[in-house]
Amino acid sequence: MSKIKSYMAETVEEMKQKVSWPSYSELQSSSILVLIGSLIFALVVGAMDIVFDSTLSWFYNQF
Template identity: 75%
Template sequence: MSNIRTYINDTVEEMKNKVSWPSYAELQNSSVLVLIGSLIFALVVGAMDFGFDTVLTWFYNQF
């Protein structure tokens, strides 16, 4: 049981003193970049899905 307590205490101390936390502005900038990247990725995947659906529908209707 003391090993668990030591582990938790060490973890809390490391999170307080050794971890480099981003500032609020850096966090906002990173969040905006992730949002924009996700939207671009979603649009590309959606366009590919639409294109493949269109091509395959046309192909299957030929037979």
């Protein structure tokens, strides 16, 4: 049980002292960047889906 307490105490200490937490403005700019990247990725995947769907529909209608 003392090993668990020691582990937890060391974890809390490391999170408080050694971890470099971003400032609010850094966090905000990173979040906006991730949001924009996710939207671009979703648009690309959506466009690919539309192209494949219409291509396959055209191909299957040929037979």
